[in-house]
Amino acid sequence: MIAIQMTGIRAFCDGRTADLRMAIFDHQLAFLHALVAGLRGWLPLP
Amino acid sequence: MRIPVETLLNGVSRTLLEQVLPHVTSRTARGQLYAAIDVLRNAARRLDWASAPLETEVQSAAGALRTAAARLREGGAEALAARIDASVAAWPSAPISARAGAAQAELARVFEELEALPGPLADAVRPILGGHLAAQAVRALVLLQPSLLEEISRG
Numbered sequence: 209m210i211a212i213q214m215t216g217i218r219a220f221c222d223g224r225t226a227d228l229r230m231a232i233f234d235h236q237l238a239f240l241h242a243l244v245a246g247l248r249g250w251l252p253l254p
Numbered sequence: 255m256r257i258p259v260e261t262l263l264n265g266v267s268r269t270l271l272e273q274v275l276p277h278v279t280s281r282t283a284r285g286q287l288y289a290a291i292d293v294l295r296n297a298a299r300r301l302d303w304a305s306a307p308l309e310t311e312v313q314s315a316a317g318a319l320r321t322a323a324a325r326l327r328e329g330g331a332e333a334l335a336a337r338i339d340a341s342v343a344a345w346p347s348a349p350i351s352a353r354a355g356a357a358q359a360e361l362a363r364v365f366e367e368l369e370a371l372p373g374p375l376a377d378a379v380r381p382i383l384g385g386h387l388a389a390q391a392v393r394a395l396v397l398l399q400p401s402l403l404e405e406i407s408r409g
Contacts, residue, residue, distance in 0.1 A: 217256050226269045229406060234257045236403075238394035245391050250384035 210240050255303050258351070263298035267291045307397065308350040311390055315357035316342050318386035322364065322379045329375040334367055361387070 216230035217237075245251035257265075270291050278284050319342050326335040338360070345356040361383060368376040 220265055221257055221261055223261075223265075226265055226272060228266060228269050231257060231262060231265060232403075232406070234255050234262075235394070235398060236401075237256075238391050238398065241387065241391035242395055245384060245388035248380075248384055250381060251388035251391065 210237070210244070213237055213240065259301050259303055260298045263294045263301070267294045267298070270294075302349075303351060305350045307393065308354045310393065312345075312350065312353045312357050314386050314389060315354075315361060316345075318383050319357075319360060319364065322382045325379050325382060326371075326375070329372075329378070331371060331375060334364075334371070338364060 213233035213236065216225075216227075216233045219225045220227070220230040242251060246253040270287060275284065275287055278287055319338050323335040323338040323342075326332075326338070341356075341360050341363075345360075346352045364383060365380070368379055371379075
């Protein structure tokens with residue numbers, strides 16, 4: 209999922225798409241980062 | 255944030271112009287939409303991401319990387335420790351977005367390099383970097399506005 213979102217962000221940055229649903233990944237990534245941190249034991253999961 | 259403000263605002267302008275405007279028929283609404291595009295186009299070159307969150311991220315990353323380097327040095331991985339310290343010292347002094355980008359790239363690189371180290375030493379270092387990443391994720395989440403994902407998917 210992170211790879212998909214990063215691909216969307218890169219496509220938006222490069223001007224290959226004007227689909228704003230790619231742009232929202234830029235701030236939505238924080239949820240996945242927190243999930244990964246939780247799964248790794250670096251952040252207590254709720 | 256990985257998308258520069260200017261790129262983001264120009265992308266929003268382009269989408270409004272190309273994908274939204276053709277479907278707006280009301281004269282008043284079209285005028286308002288053109289005005290919004292005009293505002294966005296002119297703001298794009300004058301704005302940047304707030305520096306305080308980036309400063310916090312860079313300081314946190316630098317602290318974690320220096321702590322990791324010290325732990326690596328204790329474990330005998332002197333070359334990697336020295337490379338990390340040198341990298342942190344060489345991050346661009348400005349703009350802050352470039353420093354944050356350098357910090358993110360260095361973290362990714364170190365995680366890859368840890369794969370080549372003995373398991374116990376790498377296992378001791380990963381949580382040091384992970385602590386920063388976890389804290390950074392929480393800091394980013396705190397700044398988020400209530401999500402409109404449901405509306406976005408519903409259309």
